[in-house]
Amino acid sequence: MTAPLLKASNLSVTVNGARPLDCANIDIAAGEVLGILGPNGSGKSTCLKVLAGVLSPASGTIQLCGRDWAAWQPLERARRIAYLPQQADIYWDFRVDDLLALGASRGQRFAGWPFTTASTGATDVARLVQEFELEALQRRRFDTLSGGEQARVLFASAAAARPAILLADEPTASLDVCHQLALMRRLRELASDMALVLVLHDLNLAARFVDRVVLFRDGRTVLEGPTAAVLASPEVDRTFQVRFQRLPMGEQTLLMAE
Numbered sequence: 021m022t023a024p025l026l027k028a029s030n031l032s033v034t035v036n037g038a039r040p041l042d043c044a045n046i047d048i049a050a051g052e053v054l055g056i057l058g059p060n061g062s063g064k065s066t067c068l069k070v071l072a073g074v075l076s077p078a079s080g081t082i083q084l085c086g087r088d089w090a091a092w093q094p095l096e097r098a099r100r101i102a103y104l105p106q107q108a109d110i111y112w113d114f115r116v117d118d119l120l121a122l123g124a125s126r127g128q129r130f131a132g133w134p135f136t137t138a139s140t141g142a143t144d145v146a147r148l149v150q151e152f153e154l155e156a157l158q159r160r161r162f163d164t165l166s167g168g169e170q171a172r173v174l175f176a177s178a179a180a181a182r183p184a185i186l187l188a189d190e191p192t193a194s195l196d197v198c199h200q201l202a203l204m205r206r207l208r209e210l211a212s213d214m215a216l217v218l219v220l221h222d223l224n225l226a227a228r229f230v231d232r233v234v235l236f237r238d239g240r241t242v243l244e245g246p247t248a249a250v251l252a253s254p255e256v257d258r259t260f261q262v263r264f265q266r267l268p269m270g271e272q273t274l275l276m277a278e
């Protein structure tokens with residue numbers, strides 16, 4: 021089995037007297053798409069913030085590429101991990117192509133990054149525009165875009181850095197069904213050279229596109245394993261406090277809440 025790129029054990033977080041994360045375990049291997057599922061308030065975003073280095077855990081250990089978290093310079097860690105939060109505010113007057121160039125420039129400092137110019141060139145941005153199907157938006161100011169358009173641009177900007185690990189918190193939340201599918205297909209392609217950790221609420225998108233799932237409840241990881249096995253478990257019904265019907269559909273099983 022491939023050694024994990026990132027391995028977090030027994031993570032706990034305390035904020036303002038609350039304990040949003042209480043003994044969470046998560047590991048991610050190269051080339052893997054990992055889904056984090058769980059009800060509202062179960063600690064998914066908090067876990068992602070810890071893995072992104074935005075929050076410090078009160079206890080627990082994290083290893084990145086086999087090295088202890090504390091042994092990494094924060095900047096070196098940040099260059100390997102891109103984080104797309106649930107809500108991202110852009111306060112400056114950026115255009116879409118500026119944001120793509122910014123995202124790509126983060127990755128240029130990596131050894132092995134395919135861009136070789138000192139700054140991101142127009143060709144590189146053009147390639148990103150094409151890759152993420154942003155032709156219609158590329159010269160628009162970010163603050164004039166719709167919520168779903170903004171989400172697509174922010175995702176492309178995070179992925180443009182070609183990090184070793186991309187953490188994305190509900191990347192499909194504001195997308196219509198067509199763009200949800202396009203994004204998930206793109207994510208699968210990106211997994212050929214990066215690991216992806218996605219917080220998702222749509223269990224059927226997880227069933228279709230995610231390799232492995234970690235199920236959160238009350239700040240803890242209650243179940244982990246291959247997606248089909250986790251979604252087949254009655255623990256999912258207990259966790260969401262819903263009874264699911266499981267309907268075979270081709271090679272997949274769809275979950276429908278009763």
Ligand SMILES: Nc1ncnc2c1ncn2[C@@H]1O[C@H](COP(=O)(O)OP(=O)(O)OP(=O)(O)O)[C@@H](O)[C@H]1O
Nearest residue numbers: 035036038039040059060061062063064065066067
């Ligand atoms: N800074 C904070 N102060 C107090 N409570 C917090 C803080 N941050 C998070 N919490 C609480 O911790 C719990 C977990 O929050 P978190 O955002 O991780 O949940 P989540 O699983 O991502 O939820 P959702 O699906 O609604 O996005 C919630 O009950 C939240 O209210």
